[in-house]
Amino acid sequence: MIHLMERSLTCEEVANVLDDFLCDRLNPVMPGRVKVHILYCQECEDAYAMRIQSSIESGASIANVPVPQLPHFIAAKLREEMLGAIWNSELVRSQMVALLASLATAVQHRQRRGLPARGVGRAQRVVEAEVLDKSYQPLQEKVKFIIETEPQITGQGELMAKFSTSNLSYEGRALAFTLALPSEQKLSILARLKPASEQTQLIAEISEKRFEMKSMRIPSGIWKLYVLLE
Amino acid sequence: MINETWFERWRTGEALATSLAYKCFWQRYHRFAFSYCRPFLKNEFVLNQVVRTAMDDAFLQLHVAVTMGRQEWKSEAQFDSWCLKCIRSRCVDLLRQELRRRMDILPETIPYEDDDNQRRENLAFQIERLFYVLKHTEMPPVLVETLEAVLEYVKKCLIEAVDSSLTPDSMSIFELIEHIEISAFELDKDEMYDFLMKRLKITRKTLFRRMNRLREFFRQQGFSPFNF
Numbered sequence: 001m002i003h004l005m006e007r008s009l010t011c012e013e014v015a016n017v018l019d020d021f022l023c024d025r026l027n028p029v030m031p032g033r034v035k036v037h038i039l040y041c042q043e044c045e046d047a048y049a050m051r052i053q054s055s056i057e058s059g060a061s062i063a064n065v066p067v068p069q070l071p072h073f074i075a076a077k078l079r080e081e082m083l084g085a086i087w088n089s090e091l092v093r094s095q096m097v098a099l100l101a102s103l104a105t106a107v108q109h110r111q112r113r114g115l116p117a118r119g120v121g122r123a124q125r126v127v128e129a130e131v132l133d134k135s136y137q138p139l140q141e142k143v144k145f146i147i148e149t150e151p152q153i154t155g156q157g158e159l160m161a162k163f164s165t166s167n168l169s170y171e172g173r174a175l176a177f178t179l180a181l182p183s184e185q186k187l188s189i190l191a192r193l194k195p196a197s198e199q200t201q202l203i204a205e206i207s208e209k210r211f212e213m214k215s216m217r218i219p220s221g222i223w224k225l226y227v228l229l230e
Numbered sequence: 231m232i233n234e235t236w237f238e239r240w241r242t243g244e245a246l247a248t249s250l251a252y253k254c255f256w257q258r259y260h261r262f263a264f265s266y267c268r269p270f271l272k273n274e275f276v277l278n279q280v281v282r283t284a285m286d287d288a289f290l291q292l293h294v295a296v297t298m299g300r301q302e303w304k305s306e307a308q309f310d311s312w313c314l315k316c317i318r319s320r321c322v323d324l325l326r327q328e329l330r331r332r333m334d335i336l337p338e339t340i341p342y343e344d345d346d347n348q349r350r351e352n353l354a355f356q357i358e359r360l361f362y363v364l365k366h367t368e369m370p371p372v373l374v375e376t377l378e379a380v381l382e383y384v385k386k387c388l389i390e391a392v393d394s395s396l397t398p399d400s401m402s403i404f405e406l407i408e409h410i411e412i413s414a415f416e417l418d419k420d421e422m423y424d425f426l427m428k429r430l431k432i433t434r435k436t437l438f439r440r441m442n443r444l445r446e447f448f449r450q451q452g453f454s455p456f457n458f
Contacts, residue, residue, distance in 0.1 A: 008361035022269055032352060039322055052262060065257065071286050074248050074293060
Protein backbone atom coordinates (compact mmCIF):
# COMPACT_ATOMS: atom_id res chain seq x y z
CA MET A 1 0.00 0.00 0.00
CA ILE A 2 1.37 3.43 -0.87
CA HIS A 3 1.78 5.96 1.92
CA LEU A 4 -0.80 8.48 0.86
CA MET A 5 -0.78 10.82 3.83
CA GLU A 6 2.86 11.73 3.38
CA ARG A 7 2.41 12.86 -0.17
CA SER A 8 -0.25 15.50 0.22
CA LEU A 9 0.96 19.11 0.27
CA THR A 10 1.15 20.88 3.62
CA CYS A 11 0.28 24.52 4.27
CA GLU A 12 3.95 25.40 4.81
CA GLU A 13 4.94 23.91 1.49
CA VAL A 14 2.21 25.92 -0.21
CA ALA A 15 3.32 29.12 1.52
CA ASN A 16 6.87 28.51 0.30
CA VAL A 17 5.91 28.15 -3.34
CA LEU A 18 3.20 30.85 -3.40
CA ASP A 19 5.47 33.46 -4.99
CA ASP A 20 6.57 31.08 -7.71
CA PHE A 21 2.96 30.03 -8.26
CA LEU A 22 1.92 33.65 -8.79
CA CYS A 23 4.75 34.21 -11.26
CA ASP A 24 4.13 30.92 -13.05
CA ARG A 25 7.64 29.63 -12.31
CA LEU A 26 6.74 26.14 -11.07
CA ASN A 27 7.18 22.85 -12.91
CA PRO A 28 4.00 21.56 -14.57
CA VAL A 29 2.96 19.24 -11.76
CA MET A 30 3.19 21.65 -8.85
CA PRO A 31 0.59 24.25 -9.93
CA GLY A 32 -2.09 21.55 -10.07
CA ARG A 33 -1.36 20.61 -6.49
CA VAL A 34 -1.13 24.18 -5.24
CA LYS A 35 -4.44 25.03 -6.89
CA VAL A 36 -6.25 22.27 -5.01
CA HIS A 37 -4.71 23.32 -1.75
CA ILE A 38 -5.60 26.99 -2.12
CA LEU A 39 -9.13 26.27 -3.26
CA TYR A 40 -9.92 23.89 -0.42
CA CYS A 41 -7.80 25.12 2.51
CA GLN A 42 -9.27 28.20 4.18
CA GLU A 43 -6.03 29.39 5.77
CA CYS A 44 -4.03 29.19 2.58
CA GLU A 45 -6.84 30.85 0.67
CA ASP A 46 -6.71 33.74 3.14
CA ALA A 47 -2.96 34.04 2.73
CA TYR A 48 -3.30 33.95 -1.05
CA ALA A 49 -6.00 36.63 -1.04
CA MET A 50 -3.88 38.84 1.19
CA ARG A 51 -0.99 38.48 -1.22
CA ILE A 52 -3.16 39.47 -4.16
CA GLN A 53 -4.62 42.40 -2.26
CA SER A 54 -1.23 43.77 -1.27
CA SER A 55 0.02 43.44 -4.84
CA ILE A 56 -2.96 45.49 -5.98
CA GLU A 57 -2.48 48.13 -3.28
CA SER A 58 1.15 48.48 -4.31
CA GLY A 59 0.02 49.10 -7.86
CA ALA A 60 1.96 46.18 -9.36
CA SER A 61 -1.07 45.03 -11.19
CA ILE A 62 -2.88 45.02 -14.48
CA ALA A 63 -4.25 48.04 -16.24
CA ASN A 64 -7.74 49.33 -15.58
CA VAL A 65 -10.54 47.80 -17.55
CA PRO A 66 -13.35 50.21 -18.46
CA VAL A 67 -16.41 49.87 -16.24
CA PRO A 68 -19.05 47.93 -18.14
CA GLN A 69 -22.72 48.83 -18.29
CA LEU A 70 -24.73 48.52 -15.15
CA PRO A 71 -25.92 45.00 -14.47
CA HIS A 72 -29.54 44.49 -15.40
CA PHE A 73 -30.77 44.28 -11.82
CA ILE A 74 -29.50 47.76 -10.98
CA ALA A 75 -30.52 49.23 -14.34
CA ALA A 76 -34.04 47.85 -13.99
CA LYS A 77 -34.40 49.39 -10.57
CA LEU A 78 -33.07 52.71 -11.79
CA ARG A 79 -35.51 52.74 -14.65
CA GLU A 80 -38.31 52.02 -12.25
CA GLU A 81 -37.21 54.89 -10.01
CA MET A 82 -36.95 57.33 -12.87
CA LEU A 83 -39.76 56.30 -15.16
CA GLY A 84 -41.97 53.87 -13.32
CA ALA A 85 -43.75 51.35 -15.45
CA ILE A 86 -43.62 51.78 -19.19
CA TRP A 87 -47.12 51.74 -20.61
CA ASN A 88 -47.06 48.55 -22.53
CA SER A 89 -48.43 45.62 -20.64
CA GLU A 90 -51.97 44.64 -19.75
CA LEU A 91 -51.05 44.17 -16.11
CA VAL A 92 -49.68 47.68 -15.77
CA ARG A 93 -52.67 49.04 -17.63
CA SER A 94 -55.25 47.56 -15.30
CA GLN A 95 -53.43 48.83 -12.22
CA MET A 96 -52.69 52.29 -13.55
CA VAL A 97 -56.12 53.00 -14.93
CA ALA A 98 -57.58 52.64 -11.47
CA LEU A 99 -55.06 55.12 -10.10
CA LEU A 100 -55.63 57.60 -12.88
CA ALA A 101 -59.37 57.35 -12.38
CA SER A 102 -59.06 58.46 -8.77
CA LEU A 103 -56.95 61.40 -9.87
CA ALA A 104 -59.49 62.33 -12.52
CA THR A 105 -62.37 62.38 -10.04
CA ALA A 106 -60.48 64.79 -7.82
CA VAL A 107 -59.86 67.15 -10.71
CA GLN A 108 -63.42 66.90 -12.02
CA HIS A 109 -64.73 67.63 -8.54
CA ARG A 110 -62.85 70.93 -8.47
CA GLN A 111 -64.13 71.78 -11.94
CA ARG A 112 -67.75 71.16 -10.93
CA ARG A 113 -67.41 73.70 -8.14
CA GLY A 114 -66.31 76.25 -10.68
CA LEU A 115 -62.68 76.19 -9.71
CA PRO A 116 -59.97 75.66 -12.27
CA ALA A 117 -58.37 72.22 -12.22
CA ARG A 118 -55.20 72.22 -10.20
CA GLY A 119 -52.35 73.38 -12.34
CA VAL A 120 -54.45 74.15 -15.34
CA GLY A 121 -54.26 77.69 -16.62
CA ARG A 122 -50.87 78.40 -15.16
CA ALA A 123 -48.98 75.63 -16.88
CA GLN A 124 -45.53 76.52 -18.13
CA ARG A 125 -45.19 76.87 -21.84
CA VAL A 126 -41.62 75.66 -21.70
CA VAL A 127 -40.51 72.58 -19.76
CA GLU A 128 -37.14 71.05 -19.16
CA ALA A 129 -36.51 67.38 -19.78
CA GLU A 130 -33.78 65.43 -18.04
CA VAL A 131 -31.55 63.26 -20.21
CA LEU A 132 -31.05 59.69 -19.02
CA ASP A 133 -28.21 57.54 -20.31
CA LYS A 134 -28.46 53.92 -21.40
CA SER A 135 -28.55 52.65 -17.86
CA TYR A 136 -31.18 55.24 -16.84
CA GLN A 137 -28.85 57.47 -14.91
CA PRO A 138 -29.52 61.19 -15.18
CA LEU A 139 -26.83 63.05 -17.10
CA GLN A 140 -26.13 66.69 -16.43
CA GLU A 141 -27.77 67.77 -19.67
CA LYS A 142 -31.25 69.23 -19.82
CA VAL A 143 -33.30 69.84 -22.94
CA LYS A 144 -35.92 72.57 -23.22
CA PHE A 145 -39.24 71.60 -24.75
CA ILE A 146 -42.11 73.84 -25.81
CA ILE A 147 -45.56 72.54 -25.00
CA GLU A 148 -47.47 72.52 -28.30
CA THR A 149 -50.50 70.73 -26.94
CA GLU A 150 -51.30 70.59 -23.23
CA PRO A 151 -51.31 67.03 -21.90
CA GLN A 152 -54.93 65.95 -21.68
CA ILE A 153 -57.28 63.04 -22.01
CA THR A 154 -59.73 63.68 -24.83
CA GLY A 155 -63.40 62.77 -25.03
CA GLN A 156 -62.48 59.57 -26.84
CA GLY A 157 -60.29 58.37 -23.95
CA GLU A 158 -57.04 59.26 -25.64
CA LEU A 159 -54.14 60.79 -23.79
CA MET A 160 -52.54 63.44 -25.98
CA ALA A 161 -49.63 65.80 -25.67
CA LYS A 162 -47.26 67.39 -28.14
CA PHE A 163 -43.80 68.78 -27.42
CA SER A 164 -41.22 70.39 -29.64
CA THR A 165 -37.60 71.38 -29.23
CA SER A 166 -35.09 73.27 -31.32
CA ASN A 167 -32.26 71.04 -30.08
CA LEU A 168 -31.73 68.74 -33.05
CA SER A 169 -29.09 66.49 -31.49
CA TYR A 170 -31.65 64.15 -29.99
CA GLU A 171 -33.28 63.10 -33.23
CA GLY A 172 -34.59 59.55 -33.10
CA ARG A 173 -34.34 59.34 -29.31
CA ALA A 174 -37.30 58.49 -27.12
CA LEU A 175 -39.13 61.06 -25.04
CA ALA A 176 -40.69 59.64 -21.91
CA PHE A 177 -43.79 61.39 -20.60
CA THR A 178 -43.84 60.27 -16.98
CA LEU A 179 -46.90 60.65 -14.82
CA ALA A 180 -46.43 60.62 -11.08
CA LEU A 181 -49.55 58.94 -9.81
CA PRO A 182 -50.91 58.87 -6.28
CA SER A 183 -49.29 56.27 -4.01
CA GLU A 184 -45.85 57.12 -5.37
CA GLN A 185 -46.25 55.10 -8.54
CA LYS A 186 -45.07 56.27 -11.90
CA LEU A 187 -46.21 55.55 -15.40
CA SER A 188 -44.37 56.44 -18.58
CA ILE A 189 -45.52 56.76 -22.13
CA LEU A 190 -42.84 56.88 -24.79
CA ALA A 191 -42.73 58.78 -28.05
CA ARG A 192 -40.02 59.11 -30.66
CA LEU A 193 -38.47 62.54 -31.36
CA LYS A 194 -39.00 63.18 -35.07
CA PRO A 195 -37.95 66.15 -37.20
CA ALA A 196 -40.79 68.51 -38.08
CA SER A 197 -41.58 69.38 -41.71
CA GLU A 198 -39.41 72.53 -41.76
CA GLN A 199 -36.40 70.60 -40.29
CA THR A 200 -35.65 73.21 -37.65
CA GLN A 201 -37.15 71.42 -34.70
CA LEU A 202 -37.95 68.00 -33.31
CA ILE A 203 -41.45 67.01 -32.40
CA ALA A 204 -42.72 64.28 -30.14
CA GLU A 205 -46.37 63.36 -30.09
CA ILE A 206 -47.52 61.45 -27.06
CA SER A 207 -50.63 59.50 -27.78
CA GLU A 208 -52.18 56.63 -25.92
CA LYS A 209 -55.69 55.46 -26.62
CA ARG A 210 -56.60 53.02 -23.95
CA PHE A 211 -57.66 55.35 -21.12
CA GLU A 212 -61.15 54.68 -19.91
CA MET A 213 -61.99 58.11 -18.52
CA LYS A 214 -63.05 61.16 -20.42
CA SER A 215 -62.16 64.82 -20.88
CA MET A 216 -59.55 65.69 -18.38
CA ARG A 217 -56.54 67.94 -18.39
CA ILE A 218 -53.47 66.61 -16.75
CA PRO A 219 -52.22 69.05 -14.11
CA SER A 220 -48.69 70.27 -14.73
CA GLY A 221 -47.36 69.22 -11.34
CA ILE A 222 -47.74 65.51 -11.90
CA TRP A 223 -45.85 64.91 -15.11
CA LYS A 224 -42.24 65.14 -16.11
CA LEU A 225 -40.25 64.62 -19.29
CA TYR A 226 -37.18 62.48 -19.81
CA VAL A 227 -35.10 62.02 -22.93
CA LEU A 228 -33.79 58.46 -23.20
CA LEU A 229 -30.56 57.71 -25.01
CA GLU A 230 -31.25 53.99 -25.29
CA MET B 231 -14.49 58.24 -0.68
CA ILE B 232 -17.67 57.05 0.96
CA ASN B 233 -19.29 58.46 4.04
CA GLU B 234 -22.34 58.01 6.20
CA THR B 235 -24.65 59.79 3.80
CA TRP B 236 -23.80 57.31 1.13
CA PHE B 237 -24.39 54.40 3.44
CA GLU B 238 -27.68 55.96 4.42
CA ARG B 239 -28.68 56.32 0.80
CA TRP B 240 -27.78 52.72 0.10
CA ARG B 241 -29.65 51.60 3.14
CA THR B 242 -32.79 53.25 1.89
CA GLY B 243 -32.32 51.26 -1.29
CA GLU B 244 -31.79 54.17 -3.63
CA ALA B 245 -30.84 52.65 -6.93
CA LEU B 246 -28.83 55.68 -7.97
CA ALA B 247 -26.58 55.25 -4.94
CA THR B 248 -26.08 51.60 -5.82
CA SER B 249 -25.15 52.50 -9.34
CA LEU B 250 -22.72 55.12 -8.08
CA ALA B 251 -21.14 52.46 -5.89
CA TYR B 252 -20.91 50.26 -8.92
CA LYS B 253 -19.06 52.92 -10.87
CA CYS B 254 -16.77 53.80 -7.99
CA PHE B 255 -15.71 50.36 -6.92
CA TRP B 256 -15.98 48.23 -10.03
CA GLN B 257 -12.46 48.73 -11.29
CA ARG B 258 -10.79 48.12 -7.97
CA TYR B 259 -12.69 44.89 -7.38
CA HIS B 260 -12.28 43.79 -10.95
CA ARG B 261 -8.53 44.14 -10.61
CA PHE B 262 -8.66 42.06 -7.47
CA ALA B 263 -10.83 39.34 -9.03
CA PHE B 264 -8.69 39.27 -12.15
CA SER B 265 -5.40 38.90 -10.29
CA TYR B 266 -7.01 36.36 -8.01
CA CYS B 267 -8.17 34.08 -10.82
CA ARG B 268 -5.34 34.60 -13.27
CA PRO B 269 -2.88 32.05 -11.80
CA PHE B 270 -5.64 29.44 -11.88
CA LEU B 271 -6.82 29.76 -15.44
CA LYS B 272 -4.59 30.02 -18.44
CA ASN B 273 -7.33 30.32 -20.99
CA GLU B 274 -8.06 34.03 -21.34
CA PHE B 275 -11.62 33.61 -22.49
CA VAL B 276 -12.55 31.39 -19.56
CA LEU B 277 -10.67 33.69 -17.20
CA ASN B 278 -12.59 36.76 -18.33
CA GLN B 279 -15.85 34.91 -18.11
CA VAL B 280 -15.18 33.70 -14.59
CA VAL B 281 -14.09 37.16 -13.44
CA ARG B 282 -17.10 38.85 -14.97
CA THR B 283 -19.52 36.36 -13.41
CA ALA B 284 -17.85 36.76 -10.03
CA MET B 285 -18.15 40.55 -10.30
CA ASP B 286 -21.81 40.47 -11.28
CA ASP B 287 -22.67 38.03 -8.52
CA ALA B 288 -20.80 40.05 -5.93
CA PHE B 289 -22.58 43.25 -6.91
CA LEU B 290 -25.90 41.47 -6.89
CA GLN B 291 -25.11 40.29 -3.38
CA LEU B 292 -24.18 43.85 -2.43
CA HIS B 293 -27.37 45.16 -3.99
CA VAL B 294 -29.47 42.63 -2.08
CA ALA B 295 -27.59 43.28 1.17
CA VAL B 296 -28.20 47.00 0.81
CA THR B 297 -31.81 46.93 -0.28
CA MET B 298 -32.84 44.30 2.26
CA GLY B 299 -30.93 46.11 4.99
CA ARG B 300 -29.03 42.97 5.91
CA GLN B 301 -25.67 44.65 6.41
CA GLU B 302 -24.66 47.65 8.45
CA TRP B 303 -21.23 48.95 7.67
CA LYS B 304 -19.75 51.34 10.16
CA SER B 305 -16.78 52.42 8.06
CA GLU B 306 -15.36 52.32 4.60
CA ALA B 307 -12.82 49.66 5.61
CA GLN B 308 -15.57 47.43 6.88
CA PHE B 309 -17.53 47.86 3.69
CA ASP B 310 -14.45 47.21 1.59
CA SER B 311 -13.52 44.00 3.35
CA TRP B 312 -17.11 42.78 3.10
CA CYS B 313 -17.08 43.32 -0.65
CA LEU B 314 -13.70 41.68 -1.09
CA LYS B 315 -14.90 38.69 0.87
CA CYS B 316 -17.95 38.42 -1.37
CA ILE B 317 -15.81 38.46 -4.48
CA ARG B 318 -13.31 36.01 -3.05
CA SER B 319 -15.88 33.44 -2.09
CA ARG B 320 -17.58 33.72 -5.46
CA CYS B 321 -14.23 33.38 -7.26
CA VAL B 322 -13.36 30.27 -5.26
CA ASP B 323 -16.71 28.69 -6.12
CA LEU B 324 -16.38 29.47 -9.79
CA LEU B 325 -12.78 28.31 -9.97
CA ARG B 326 -13.65 25.06 -8.25
CA GLN B 327 -16.48 24.54 -10.72
CA GLU B 328 -14.31 25.42 -13.67
CA LEU B 329 -11.40 23.19 -12.69
CA ARG B 330 -13.74 20.37 -11.79
CA ARG B 331 -15.49 20.61 -15.10
CA ARG B 332 -12.19 20.41 -16.92
CA MET B 333 -10.86 17.47 -14.98
CA ASP B 334 -13.88 15.48 -14.10
CA ILE B 335 -12.82 12.10 -15.15
CA LEU B 336 -10.38 9.88 -13.36
CA PRO B 337 -8.99 7.47 -14.23
CA GLU B 338 -10.89 6.39 -17.32
CA THR B 339 -9.32 8.99 -19.55
CA ILE B 340 -7.16 12.03 -19.12
CA PRO B 341 -9.12 15.00 -20.34
CA TYR B 342 -7.98 16.14 -23.70
CA GLU B 343 -5.61 19.08 -23.70
CA ASP B 344 -3.29 20.14 -26.47
CA ASP B 345 -0.47 20.89 -24.14
CA ASP B 346 1.29 17.94 -22.48
CA ASN B 347 2.29 20.08 -19.54
CA GLN B 348 -1.31 21.13 -19.08
CA ARG B 349 -2.34 17.48 -19.00
CA ARG B 350 0.32 16.74 -16.40
CA GLU B 351 -0.97 19.62 -14.33
CA ASN B 352 -4.54 18.33 -14.61
CA LEU B 353 -3.54 14.85 -13.55
CA ALA B 354 -1.62 16.25 -10.58
CA PHE B 355 -4.68 18.35 -9.70
CA GLN B 356 -6.93 15.32 -9.65
CA ILE B 357 -4.62 13.21 -7.56
CA GLU B 358 -3.88 15.99 -5.09
CA ARG B 359 -7.63 16.44 -4.77
CA LEU B 360 -8.05 12.78 -3.84
CA PHE B 361 -5.26 13.11 -1.30
CA TYR B 362 -6.90 16.20 0.09
CA VAL B 363 -10.18 14.39 0.62
CA LEU B 364 -8.39 11.48 2.24
CA LYS B 365 -6.51 13.75 4.58
CA HIS B 366 -9.19 16.23 5.56
CA THR B 367 -12.50 14.43 5.57
CA GLU B 368 -13.79 11.65 7.70
CA MET B 369 -14.41 8.77 5.40
CA PRO B 370 -15.74 5.35 6.33
CA PRO B 371 -12.74 2.95 6.52
CA VAL B 372 -14.12 0.82 3.69
CA LEU B 373 -14.11 3.79 1.35
CA VAL B 374 -10.62 4.87 2.43
CA GLU B 375 -9.41 1.39 1.61
CA THR B 376 -11.08 1.48 -1.80
CA LEU B 377 -9.78 4.90 -2.68
CA GLU B 378 -6.27 3.96 -1.67
CA ALA B 379 -6.51 0.89 -3.89
CA VAL B 380 -7.62 3.09 -6.80
CA LEU B 381 -4.63 5.35 -6.24
CA GLU B 382 -2.40 2.34 -6.05
CA TYR B 383 -3.66 1.19 -9.41
CA VAL B 384 -3.01 4.66 -10.86
CA LYS B 385 0.50 4.51 -9.49
CA LYS B 386 1.04 1.07 -10.99
CA CYS B 387 0.01 2.39 -14.41
CA LEU B 388 2.28 5.40 -13.99
CA ILE B 389 5.23 3.20 -13.16
CA GLU B 390 4.55 1.11 -16.24
CA ALA B 391 4.42 4.25 -18.34
CA VAL B 392 7.61 5.75 -16.92
CA ASP B 393 9.91 2.83 -16.28
CA SER B 394 8.71 -0.65 -15.41
CA SER B 395 11.89 -1.43 -13.50
CA LEU B 396 10.97 1.03 -10.73
CA THR B 397 9.66 -0.20 -7.39
CA PRO B 398 6.47 1.43 -6.03
CA ASP B 399 8.33 3.11 -3.18
CA SER B 400 11.15 4.63 -5.18
CA MET B 401 9.15 7.59 -6.52
CA SER B 402 6.02 9.41 -5.42
CA ILE B 403 3.01 9.67 -7.71
CA PHE B 404 3.81 13.30 -8.46
CA GLU B 405 7.41 12.60 -9.33
CA LEU B 406 6.14 9.94 -11.70
CA ILE B 407 3.71 12.37 -13.30
CA GLU B 408 6.59 14.77 -13.86
CA HIS B 409 8.37 12.16 -15.91
CA ILE B 410 5.66 10.41 -17.88
CA GLU B 411 5.01 10.88 -21.51
CA ILE B 412 1.30 11.43 -21.44
CA SER B 413 0.66 9.46 -24.61
CA ALA B 414 2.16 6.36 -22.99
CA PHE B 415 -0.22 6.59 -20.07
CA GLU B 416 -3.40 4.58 -20.26
CA LEU B 417 -5.97 3.49 -17.75
CA ASP B 418 -8.31 0.67 -18.49
CA LYS B 419 -11.54 0.51 -16.49
CA ASP B 420 -11.96 -3.28 -16.69
CA GLU B 421 -8.36 -3.88 -15.81
CA MET B 422 -8.76 -1.55 -12.86
CA TYR B 423 -11.81 -3.42 -11.61
CA ASP B 424 -9.90 -6.70 -11.82
CA PHE B 425 -7.00 -5.16 -9.94
CA LEU B 426 -9.28 -3.77 -7.25
CA MET B 427 -11.13 -7.07 -6.79
CA LYS B 428 -7.84 -8.89 -6.28
CA ARG B 429 -6.36 -6.17 -4.09
CA LEU B 430 -9.37 -5.81 -1.82
CA LYS B 431 -10.34 -9.48 -2.00
CA ILE B 432 -13.98 -8.76 -2.82
CA THR B 433 -16.47 -9.84 -5.47
CA ARG B 434 -17.41 -7.71 -8.45
CA LYS B 435 -20.83 -7.02 -6.96
CA THR B 436 -19.36 -5.73 -3.70
CA LEU B 437 -16.86 -3.65 -5.61
CA PHE B 438 -19.59 -1.99 -7.64
CA ARG B 439 -21.54 -1.24 -4.50
CA ARG B 440 -18.46 0.33 -2.93
CA MET B 441 -17.71 2.37 -6.01
CA ASN B 442 -21.23 3.74 -5.92
CA ARG B 443 -20.80 4.67 -2.29
CA LEU B 444 -17.53 6.35 -3.14
CA ARG B 445 -19.13 8.39 -5.89
CA GLU B 446 -21.97 9.35 -3.58
CA PHE B 447 -19.48 10.36 -0.89
CA PHE B 448 -17.62 12.63 -3.30
CA ARG B 449 -20.84 14.17 -4.44
CA GLN B 450 -21.78 14.98 -0.86
CA GLN B 451 -18.37 16.53 -0.29
CA GLY B 452 -19.03 18.94 -3.13
CA PHE B 453 -16.72 17.22 -5.59
CA SER B 454 -18.09 16.07 -8.86
CA PRO B 455 -18.68 12.34 -9.10
CA PHE B 456 -15.84 10.25 -10.41
CA ASN B 457 -16.35 8.42 -13.57
CA PHE B 458 -14.91 5.08 -12.57
